[in-house]
Amino acid sequence: MIGKKLNLLAAVTHKVSTMLVALLIMVTGTSVHADGHGMKVGFIYVGPTGDHGWTYRHDIGRQSLESELGVETTYVESVPEGADAGRVIRQLATSGHKLIFTTSFGYMNPTNNVAKEFPDVRFEHATGYKRESDNVSTYSARFYEGRSVIGTIAGHMTRTGVVGYIASFPIPEVIRGINSFTLAMRKVNPDAVVRVVWVNTWYDPGKEGDAAKALIDQGADIIAQHTDSPAALQVAEDRGVFAFGQASDMSTFAPNAHLTSIVNNWDPYYIERTKAVMEGTWESVDTWNGISEGMVSFAPYGDAVPADVRAAADAVKDGIASGSIHPFDGPFNNQAGEQVIGSGEHLDDGDLLGMNYYVEGVEGDLPG
Amino acid sequence: MIPYLEKRAEHSRTMVYISPFIALALTLLGGIMLFSLLGKSPAQAMYAFFVAPLTSLYGWAELGVKASPLVLIGVALSIGFRAGVWNIGAEGQLTLGAICGSCVALWLYQVDSVFVLPLMMVGGVLGGMFWASIPAFLKTRFNANEILTSLMLTYVALLLLSLLVHGPLRDPDGFNFPESRIFHDAASLPIMVNGTRLHLGAVFALIAVGGIWLLLSKSLIGFQIKVIGQAPAAGRHAGFSVNRTIWFTLLLGGGMAGLAGMFEVSGPIGQLLPIISPGYGFTAIIVAFVGRLHPVGSLFAGLLIALSYLGGENAQITLNLPIAVTGVFQGMLLFFLLACDVLIRYRIRFKPVSRFRHG
Amino acid sequence: MVDILIPAIITIITASTPLVYAALGEMITEKSGVLNLGVEGMMLMGAVIGFIAVTQTSSVMLGILAAMLAGAGMSLIFAMLVLGLQATQVATGLALTIFGIGLSALVGQGLVGVAYEGIPKLPIPLLSDIPFIGPILFKHDILVYGSFVITVLVSWFLRKTRAGLILRAVGDSHDAAHAIGYPVIKIRCLAILFGGAMAGIAGGYLSLSYSPLWIENMSAGRGWIALALVVFATWRPGRVFFGAYLFGGITILQLHAQAMGAGVPSQVMSMLPYLATIMVLVLISRDQKKIKMNSPACIGQPFHPSS
Structure with missing residues (x-):
């Protein structure tokens, strides 16, 4: 018995040490290209x-x-x-x-x-x-474009009508995402609401997971997040609810719960700008790219997303890419019920840049 | 042969000065092993860490920028540590100093006067003192352990900063991003060397080193602190007030940390941000101890540790070494520095194995 | 209401468990008269090594064992420096944290995106069927049960065993303990190793159960909280447990309050666990004599047998 355990231990030590060596080689072996x-x-x-x-x-x-x-x-x-x-x-x-x-x-x-x-x-x-x-x-x-797509999915898939949202810090970027998500969700499910928990960190798997648990306990059956770790997805998987990933494809962490992830895709932009410097065509610009340019992309839909919901999400995606849909198309109200913008119009980039209010459908007060 | 430690009859004066160099030599050896293991040239790595950051005037100035808060806080904390007062919340006191200094700067945003900066400094000192006075009060009045209170208040301070920068202190023209207005020239620290970021804070750090040295060696309170730290009972018998020592050391540490925080926002940062310190308040504790709780020691310790940070950045740029390696290397450097101090009080002797076994 | 209450309490238990382990371990270390501020670094090493072991071998026990050994290994460095070479404890502990953060990140570099489903829950038959109490107390994984057991064991060890008495004697006066003939250095070394192993398990709990993955710096300051909790508890195991649950409880409750839409800025909400800990400490610190009785008098002081 003890011998067996020791053998196993030896095997582990061996495996760990080979892995360590491999890792060290990986870490340091990043070769530098000369061209x-x-x-x-x-x-x-x-x-x-x-x-x-x-x-x-x-x-x-x-x-x-x-x-x-x-x-x-x-x-x-x-x-x-x-x-x-x-x-x-x-x-x-x-x-x-x-x-x-x-x-x-x-x-x-x-x-x-x-x-x-x-x-x-x-x-x-x-x-x-x-x-x-x-x-x-x-x-x-324009991550808010991506949030419009996942908001659409959430609107179709929530049963309880409560969606949880784990937020980092009350900056316009995050608030814009919450609002875009909420507007899209309520377009397909006008009674659904979003509950927000601010964790005051970008990066604390334990706390993100706890926030997800609290939201699920309070009736949320879908979790969206604007924090970096996959912890909330793991909680969703464990609790049998759904969740969206953030920044990168997080499906491996929650094979059943994962609906899709908004993927930050900087590659094309970085390549384009580097080429521009190499060719001498670089100029000072302000770039705000979204779905159409591929800067905001998505992980494949999870198996749980039914065909009709996929179609609806794809329609929003395509609509935003082609410009026929804007995530902040009017009419919609702010949290107090006052109209922000009327029908036939949408918020312009200037309005979006400094956004510091919740739209109707988000519960709770905006901090700060 | 088995090595063992033998207590010296008295502290070795030579080792006081030599042991850091032994530590550096050992770090060099350790570094050679570490970097060889990682497949990097040890020579290049050592150059990147310890030499390259100092090959320009700008580099030297940056060493000052990075070391100033560490030294300023480190020397002040060492007083408390000598007296057995464990203020480990300097990071929070620094944060409050930065907040209060910034409040003055933003309140006097329209004022262009030479008095703005001194007022900010007063604000910074008072802010840090205020935050340190809470543990002092709770300790002297309710006997609440200052390790816990000062540490917990650090987290509270960081959240308070976040609250303010995401709210009332936000730049009104900043599209609701979490940062204050950029301070005007009247609220910015004068630069000591043109073309660099070396600011007035460096001068204050040197003054602090001298001042604390005088305090410790010449003043009555300095003497009291030494006595109470080494033998509290004797201190009480001599009529020294423990409570007064607690208040004094905490306020001193808090005030200096607050000043350092104000220097950061008014100097190299130039505005209030949600994050203003990469943990200077914690690193300063190491600075104080590596400096053997002596002001001049803290000065050198602060410079060396600051250099290792600059070196870490440099190693990332020139050698593609991930920051994780910097942490490992810094840890090693500190281990050696701390370990080699043993030579001041002890001698390494060897005894034959056989005697060890039978005796 | 019960629907929310049960899972909320379970969440509090899982949030508090790593703090219980790390703080109990550190308490034993401190009882021997040694202050090790390297908890955060030891936790991170436990987390990464435990995660590697479990994903490589799929054995939960080996994962936990590896986490323990990693923490203990880190604490051994500390022990050699402060016991063998008389290095300053406070600074050596802080250096250990810097070292551990770096080393864990280095070791874990290939683990980004590696998933693990978490160690299994082990519901206790019959007991777990009791309404309300069953799901709260008897449907956890082995590490949660372990945290209950270890609290009782540590308490029993300190109060009822000779070894516990010796440990306290060493922490209260190493010179006296040495004069009586106790091996001060050896006892302190064991206490440090125990503290390291417990911090390792705490880290392992993070990466194996709490949020089963490895991300750099994933302990996010929990090691520091554990250190504060030892002080909070005035070096008493029961109070360590209480402190960990107080801290974990308020952390979770404020998240719930936010989810319910309490109109208080989230930063203020996040301050609550820290403020509450301070306030409770103030309340329980009145009795100076009792604290003196439990606090190791020699803490932080170096010892050498020849002195």
């Missing part, structure tokens, strides 16, 4: 590349530059959005990187400050709005 005009592209990330969410997807985009264009890339991960960011961005600029992607909102001012110092280097800042010199571009994805 791509010797151009170097730098990335600065707010989280670790292993977060399975926001940073992970940006890093997938970075890797696509190496494989598609053969350029050399560099990344610095887990850079806090404070005094350190400016130094790291500057360091990337002084070490021969001709194009630098700064992938978090908090890098906005450091990016612009460093850019003024290095006119020959191009800077791309994600999710911000400042372009103070003509070597700075901004880019973001």
Whole structure:
């Protein structure tokens, strides 16, 4: 008995150690391609590349530059959005990187400050709005378009009429997502409501899972999230309800509960912008791409999604891509029941940028 | 041969100065092993960590930027640790300092006066002191352990900052994004070296080192702190008030942490953000101890630890080493630094194996 | 109402369990007179190694064992430094956390996207059928049951066993304990290893049961809370358990309050567990003598047999 256990233990140690070695080789074996005009592209990330969410997807985009264009890339991960960011961005600029992607909102001012110092280097800042010199571009994805699609699915599939939404921080991006989701959901299911729990973190699997449990206990039978880990999907799987993934395809974590995930797809944009620098056609622009450009994409539908719901979701997807549907098409009301916009109109980008109110159908007060 | 420690009759003055270098040499050896294992050139890695960040004036200035809050807080905390007051909530006190300093800056947003900055500094100090006064009060009045209260208040402070930046202190023209207005020049720290970010905070850090050194070596309260820390009972017999020591050390640590927080927002950051410190308040605890609770030691410890952070960033850029490796390497560096201090008080001796077995 | 109550209580139990393990382990370490601030780092190593073991071998027991060993291994580094080389405990613990965060991330680099269904629930026959109490207390996985058992065991160990008395003696006065002839260093080493193993299990609980996956830094500060809970409990096992449930309970209740639509900013809600812990500590700290009796007097002080 003991001998058997020891044998097993030995087997485990062996397996773990071989895995460790393999991992170490993986970690360090990232070869550097020499072509791509010797151009170097730098990335600065707010989280670790292993977060399975926001940073992970940006890093997938970075890797696509190496494989598609053969350029050399560099990344610095887990850079806090404070005094350190400016130094790291500057360091990337002084070490021969001709194009630098700064992938978090908090890098906005450091990016612009460093850019003024290095006119020959191009800077791309994600999710911000400042372009103070003509070597700075901004880019973001219209994730709210994706939320409209999953809101449609939720509206069709909820039985209890209560959908839970795990939110991170009360910033316009997150609020826009909640509203877009709610509007789409109530278009197909006018009585359904959204309950929001703010966890005040992007990244705490335990807490995200607990929030999902609390929402399910309070009657939610579908969980949507604007946080990074797959923990909420695992809870949904365990409790026998449905959930949507965030940032990347999370179906492996919840084969039955997973309806679909909104997938952040930065690859095409990163390739396009890098090519533009290589060809000398890069200009300062503000990009806000969505479903039609492929920046917002989706994981395959889960088996639980019936054919008619798939068709309805696809119709919304196609409608948004073609421009016939806008997630914020009027008429709709805010939480207090006052009309925000009338029929035949939709909110423009300016209205969306700073959104700080809930639409009708979201329960609870907006914090902050 | 079995190595063992033999207590020295008195502390070795030589080892006080030599042991950090032994630690660095051991780190070098450890680093060579670590980086060889990872398939990187150890020489390149060591260069990236310890040399490359300092090959430019800007690099030196950044070392100052990164080390200033660590030293400022570290020297102040070391006073408390000497007295046996465990303030581990400097991060929260730093946050309150940043909030209060920013409130002054935003309140005087229209005012262009030389008094704005001093007022902000006062705000920062008071903010940090206020946050540290809560554990002090709870400790002296209710006997509540300051380890818990100061740590828990750190989380509260971070949430308070989040609440304010997502709400009342938000930039009115900032599309509801969570950040304050950018401070005006009158509310920004003067730069010490042109073309860099080295700010007034570095000067204050040096002043703090000198001031605390004087306090410890020349003042009565410094003497009291040393006595109470080493022998509380003796301190009480001598008529030193334990409560006064608690209040003094916590307010000192809180005030300096608050000042450091205000320097961060007014200096390199330039506005209030939801995150203003990458854990300076916690790292400063290590700085204090690696510096052997001595002001000058804390200065060097702060510089070395700051350098290891800069080196970590640099290693990511030049060698594609993931940040995880930086953590492992930093941990190793600290282990060696802390371990080598043993040589000050002990001698390593060897005894033959046989004697060990029979004796 | 009961429909919500039962699952809410179960959630509280699962949220509190990792805190119980980590805090009990740290309490034993501290009882011996050693303060190890490296709980977070040891937890993370337990989480990642436990996850690797369970996904590689599909054996729950091996997963838990690996998590335990990983935590203990980390604490061994700490023990060698503070006991063998007299390094400062506070700083060494903090360094251990930095080291553990880095090492766990390095070891876990290939695990992004690896899924695991979680260790199985083991409902206890008959007992789990009792209405209300059954689902709350008797339908958990082995680690939750284990946390109940270990609380009782630790309490019994400290109060009723000779070894427990010796441990406390060592923590209260290492010089006296040494003079009597107790092997101070050995006892402290064992206490540190126990603390490490418990932190490892706490981490393993995170990655095997609580949210069965590995993500860098997934303990998200729970190690620090565990440290605070030991102080909160004034070094008494029952109170450690109570403290963990108080903290876990309020954390979960505030999520429920939000889901019900309480009109309070979420940041304020999130402050509640911390504020409540402070307030309860203030209430129970009045009796200075009693705290003195339980708190290890030698905590944090280095010991060398020759002194």
